[in-house]
Amino acid sequence: MDPVLFFCDAMTSTAPSSPVQATSASGVATASQSASQSASQSAAPPAAPTVPPTVVPAAREAAAATAATATSTASPDRFERADWVSAYRNVSVELDDLPLTVARGEISAALRGTLYRNGPGRLERGGVWFHHPFDGDGMIAAIRFADGRATLRNRFVRTEGWLAEEKAGKLLYRGVFGTQKPGGPLANVFDLRLKNIANTHVVRLGDDLLALWEAAGPHALDPESLATRGLTTLNGVLKPGEAFSAHPRFDPGHHGQPRLVTFCLKTGPSSTIRLLEFACEDGPDGVKAGQLLAERRDSFRGFAFLHDFAITPNWAVFLQNALDFNPLPYVLGQKGAAQCLKSRTGAHGQFWLVPRPGSPMAGQPPRLVPAPEGFVFHHLNAWEEDEAVVVESIHYADFPSVGPEDDFRDTDFDAIPEGLIKRCRIDLERGTVETTLLSERCCEFAMVHPARQGLEARYGWMAVAQRPQGNDPLQAIAKLDLKTGEQRVWSAAPRGFVSEPIFVPDPEAGGAEDAGWVLVPVWNGARCASDLVILCARTMAELAVLELPLAIPHGLHGSFVAQPHSQRQA
Numbered sequence: 001m002d003p004v005l006f007f008c009d010a011m012t013s014t015a016p017s018s019p020v021q022a023t024s025a026s027g028v029a030t031a032s033q034s035a036s037q038s039a040s041q042s043a044a045p046p047a048a049p050t051v052p053p054t055v056v057p058a059a060r061e062a063a064a065a066t067a068a069t070a071t072s073t074a075s076p077d078r079f080e081r082a083d084w085v086s087a088y089r090n091v092s093v094e095l096d097d098l099p100l101t102v103a104r105g106e107i108s109a110a111l112r113g114t115l116y117r118n119g120p121g122r123l124e125r126g127g128v129w130f131h132h133p134f135d136g137d138g139m140i141a142a143i144r145f146a147d148g149r150a151t152l153r154n155r156f157v158r159t160e161g162w163l164a165e166e167k168a169g170k171l172l173y174r175g176v177f178g179t180q181k182p183g184g185p186l187a188n189v190f191d192l193r194l195k196n197i198a199n200t201h202v203v204r205l206g207d208d209l210l211a212l213w214e215a216a217g218p219h220a221l222d223p224e225s226l227a228t229r230g231l232t233t234l235n236g237v238l239k240p241g242e243a244f245s246a247h248p249r250f251d252p253g254h255h256g257q258p259r260l261v262t263f264c265l266k267t268g269p270s271s272t273i274r275l276l277e278f279a280c281e282d283g284p285d286g287v288k289a290g291q292l293l294a295e296r297r298d299s300f301r302g303f304a305f306l307h308d309f310a311i312t313p314n315w316a317v318f319l320q321n322a323l324d325f326n327p328l329p330y331v332l333g334q335k336g337a338a339q340c341l342k343s344r345t346g347a348h349g350q351f352w353l354v355p356r357p358g359s360p361m362a363g364q365p366p367r368l369v370p371a372p373e374g375f376v377f378h379h380l381n382a383w384e385e386d387e388a389v390v391v392e393s394i395h396y397a398d399f400p401s402v403g404p405e406d407d408f409r410d411t412d413f414d415a416i417p418e419g420l421i422k423r424c425r426i427d428l429e430r431g432t433v434e435t436t437l438l439s440e441r442c443c444e445f446a447m448v449h450p451a452r453q454g455l456e457a458r459y460g461w462m463a464v465a466q467r468p469q470g471n472d473p474l475q476a477i478a479k480l481d482l483k484t485g486e487q488r489v490w491s492a493a494p495r496g497f498v499s500e501p502i503f504v505p506d507p508e509a510g511g512a513e514d515a516g517w518v519l520v521p522v523w524n525g526a527r528c529a530s531d532l533v534i535l536c537a538r539t540m541a542e543l544a545v546l547e548l549p550l551a552i553p554h555g556l557h558g559s560f561v562a563q564p565h566s567q568r569q570a
Contacts, residue, residue, distance in 0.1 A: 053540035083525025105544035119555025126170035135175025138199030161195030188333030200246035206290020294357030310382035418442035445500035
C-alpha cells in the first residue's frame with residue numbers, strides 16, 4: 001500500500017523530473033488555457049491494458065502471500081518508482097465542465113450525480129517544493145455524471161493562505177508535515193501560524209460543499225461552480241478557529257433521518273471531543289439540511305491524534321493511539337508539528353466509546369477500553385452485537401517516522417509497516433478486546449455500502465497493494481467478503497496507482513449490498529495523467545475508463561452526491 005497510508009505514500013514524493021504541466025508565473029492557468037493543455041495530454045501514449053478481476057479464496061491467500069514474498073526477493077523492483085513519483089506535481093489549470101473522453105467501455109445511464117475529490121494540488125511555490133505533499137493546497141475536482149456522459153470541473157480552494165502566497169509568489173507559511181519557509185530555522189522559529197490548506201476531504205452539507213482540513217474550520221464552496229464562499233461557522237455552531245474533523249461519518253437513518261456525524265477535537269495534556277450531529281436533508285418537522293440536531297462534549301486524559309472514528313446507532317467509537325507529542329522542535333523552527341509525534345514504545349492505545357445523543361445510552365459517561373498495540377488512521381465500519389461493539393479498522397505496527405532530512409524518493413517500502421484490516425470485538429461488560437486479522441493484503445481507504453454504516457456489512461471495498469503480502473504503493477482495488485475472506489481484485493498495475501475508491505449504490509438494482517459501482521481515481525504512469533475507472537461493485541469487472549485531461553496528484557478523500565430524483569429527466 002502507500003507507505004503507511006497517509007504519511008508514507010505522499011511523503012515519498014518530491015519534485016517530478018519532467019512534469020507534464022508547467023506551472024505558470026501566476027500559478028494556475030485560466031480556463032481558456034485548458035484546451036491546449038487537454039490537447040497535449042490527449043496525444044500521450046495510450047493507457048496500459050488493465051487486468052481482469054481475480055478471485056482469491058481465503059484458503060489460498062496465505063499460500064499466495066508466501067509465494068509473492070519469495071518472488072519479491074528475487075525481483076525487488078515490483079513497480080516503476082518513476083511512475084509512482086511522477087504523480088506529484090502542481091495542478092496548473094482549472095477546467096469548466098469539460099466533457100470527458102470514455103477511452104474504454106461505457107457509463108451507465110443510471111449513474112447520476114457528482115463525484116467530489118479533494119487533495120493537494122499545489123506542491124511547489126517559487127521553485128521551492130513542499131517537504132510533504134500533505135502540506136499542499138487543497139484542490140477540488142468534480143466529475144458530474146448524467147445520461148451516460150461525464151464532465152469535469154476543478155478549482156483550488158481560495159483560502160486566505162493560498163491567496164496570499166499566490167500574490168507573493170513564494171511560501172509564506174510553514175507546513176504541519178515539515179515544509180519550512182525559505183531562510184532556515186531563523187526564518188521559522190516561533191512562527192506558529194497555521195495555513196488552513198483545506199486539502200483533506202470534501203462533503204455536501206445543506207447548500208454548501210465543505211472543504212475540510214482537521215486542524216481548522218471548514219471552507220464553504222458553491223456545489224455547482226466550486227467557487228469558494230469562505231470559512232464557515234456552520235450557522236454559528238463553530239467558534240472561530242475551532243478545529244473541525246476532516247473525516248465525518250454519514251448515518252443512513254438510525255435515528256429516523258440521515259445525519260452527518262462529526263467531531264471537533266481540542267488536544268493537549270488532556271483532550272476534549274465535541275461530538276456534533278447535523279441533518280443531511282430537510283425534514284417534515286421543519287428541520288433544514290445542515291441544521292445542528294445534537295451535540296455532547298467529553299474530556300479524556302492524555303494527548304490524542306484522531307483522524308477518523310466510527311459510528312453505530314448508539315456509539316461514536318474513537319481510538320486514542322499511543323502517541324507522544326513534543327512541541328519544542330516545532331516551536332524552534334526545526335520540525336513540522338506532525339514530525340514531533342512519536343509512538344510510545346510498548347504502550348497500548350485506548351478505545352473511547354462515546355454514547356450518541358438521542359440514543360438509550362445518551363446519559364451515560366464514555367466507556368474506556370484498552371486497544372491493541374499499533375496505530376490506526378482509518379476505520380472501515382462498526383456495529384453492535386449483543387453486549388459488544390465491533391469495529392473494523394486498518395492497523396499499522398507503528399506510527400511512521402517523518403524525518404526532516406529524509407529523501408522520500410528513496411523510500412524503502414519493505415521497511416515501512418503495512419496497513420492490515422483487523423476486527424476488534426469490544427466486550428462492554430468485561431472491558432476487553434478480541435482482535436482478528438481479516439486479510440494479509442496491505443490495504444487502505446476502505447468503505448462499506450453507505451446504508452450499512454453502523455451495521456454489520458458483508459462486503460468492504462478498499463485500495464490494496466498488487467502483491468497479496470508486503471508493503472507497496474496502492475495499485476489495485478479489492479472487494480473483501482468480510483465473512484468468508486474471499487477477495488475479488490481489480491488491478492491497475494504495473495503502471496497505475498489508485499486512490500480512495502468510492503462505492504455508489506445503483507438506485508435501480510433493488511438494494512442488494514454489492515449492487516452499484518466503485519469509482520476509482522487512478523494515476524496512469526503510461527500517459528502521465530489521471531484516469532477515472534468505473535468498476536462493477538459486485539464482480540469488480542471494469543465497466544469504463546475515463547481519461548482526464550488533467551494530471552491530479554494522489555488525492556486523499558472524496559464523496560459522491562447522487563442527483564435527486566426530482567432533477568432527473570424521465
